[in-house]
Amino acid sequence: MYKIITPVVTVFDKNEKPDFEANKKVIDFLVEGGVDGILVLGSTGEFTGLSKKEKYDFFRFYAEYTNQRVELYAGTGGTNFKETVELSNEIYSMGYVAPMVIGPYYYGLDQEKLFVFYDTLAKSLSGDLYVYNFPARTGHSIAPNTMKRLLEENKNIVGLKDSVTEPNHTNLVCRAAKGHPFLSYSGFDDQFLYNISSGGNGCIGGLSNIVPEIWSDLVAAANENDFERTIRLENLIHQLMPLYDMDSNFSLLFKKLMIKRGVDISSQAIFPFNQMDEGIYKKAEELMDLVIAQYREFKIG
Numbered sequence: 400m401y402k403i404i405t406p407v408v409t410v411f412d413k414n415e416k417p418d419f420e421a422n423k424k425v426i427d428f429l430v431e432g433g434v435d436g437i438l439v440l441g442s443t444g445e446f447t448g449l450s451k452k453e454k455y456d457f458f459r460f461y462a463e464y465t466n467q468r469v470e471l472y473a474g475t476g477g478t479n480f481k482e483t484v485e486l487s488n489e490i491y492s493m494g495y496v497a498p499m500v501i502g503p504y505y506y507g508l509d510q511e512k513l514f515v516f517y518d519t520l521a522k523s524l525s526g527d528l529y530v531y532n533f534p535a536r537t538g539h540s541i542a543p544n545t546m547k548r549l550l551e552e553n554k555n556i557v558g559l560k561d562s563v564t565e566p567n568h569t570n571l572v573c574r575a576a577k578g579h580p581f582l583s584y585s586g587f588d589d590q591f592l593y594n595i596s597s598g599g600n601g602c603i604g605g606l607s608n609i610v611p612e613i614w615s616d617l618v619a620a621a622n623e624n625d626f627e628r629t630i631r632l633e634n635l636i637h638q639l640m641p642l643y644d645m646d647s648n649f650s651l652l653f654k655k656l657m658i659k660r661g662v663d664i665s666s667q668a669i670f671p672f673n674q675m676d677e678g679i680y681k682k683a684e685e686l687m688d689l690v691i692a693q694y695r696e697f698k699i700g
Contacts (some may be wrong), residue, residue, distance in 0.1 A: 401621050402601040403614040404436035404472065404584065405429050406443040408654050409457075411667040415448055417457050421664045423464055425608075428662045432611025435601075435618070436470035437461070438499055438560075442536060443605045445650050445669045446474055451482045455489060462493040476501035476531060480516075484523045497527040499560055504537040510545045517541075521553035528555055533562040533586065540568065543575035550579045560603045561594075562586025570597035588614075588636050592629070595621060605649065606639050609656050609687060613694050631697060638690050645679050648672030655680055656687050 407429065410421040429437060439461045440446040440454060449457070458473050465471060475486040475498040487498035500520060502513060521528050530549075534540040540563065549556050557580060561569045569590070573583050577598075585594040588604035595601065607614040617632035646652050651668035652675065658666060667673060 402435035406441035433615030547575040558582035
């Protein structure tokens with residue numbers, strides 16, 4: 400079964416701390432929109448300014464309010480390895496499927512160091528682990544053979560979020576993971592069809608924050624083997640891809656667009672990504688409205 404998992408935005412107050420009541424509205428919007436799961440405090444969640452305790456409290460809040468309505472994954476990666484291990488072990492008892500851990504960033508890593516990092520992490524955890532590969536943010540990409548070595552050494556490494564510009568990387572990882580219980584998700588919305596045709600399991604795509612109903616409809620069509628409907632819905636997702644490049648921090652733009660869709664939240668983003676030219680927003684709004692209109696016409700037709 401294919402899935403759409405939302406790397407959810409985080410709603411902040413004016414002090415850049417999570418606004419719990421406002422985040423409830425985001426959760427309800429996504430659940431009602433039909434997403435299969437939510438990744439809490441991934442890259443879209445602007446996690447970098449939060450302390451370990453703030454992350455812990457936010458993970459617990461998410462688990463309690465979501466109340467098993469959707470699967471939950473936790474973005475526990477950071478620059479402090481000890482904190483990553485501690486947070487990852489704490490989320491299992493909250494009901495999360497697994498932590499999804501981005502590789503160390505700022506310092507360069509070769510493949511052997513990447514292997515040592517994830518191998519040590521996996522052996523330090525009491526549950527399953529997903530690798531989060533995002534070369535644009537870390538400066539490195541985990542090689543298919545490195546992933547194969549990790550799977551051979553660690554039965555609790557069970558999946559990957561692959562945010563890569565070259566989708567063949569995902570294909571090669573799926574080939575390398577053959578024979579292991581392993582789930583692979585595209586980190587970019589427009590690679591959904593490539594992912595599932597490579598043996599993957601769906602997408603962890605940020606656009607599902609804005610149009611969860613289109614995404615859930617797309618996944619349902621793919622699961623029902625409705626090829627024509629799948630292609631038409633994927634085309635709508637492709638039309639929305641320029642939203643990612645309109646501003647340096649798309650999380651701010653996405654929150655503004657969610658407000659337009661009726662989610663009563665603040666668009667506050669982390670400094671210095673908390674400002675945007677009004678013309679950029681208007682252009683994004685027009686694109687979103689156009690695609691939603693096409694979707695509604697398609698649904699009626």
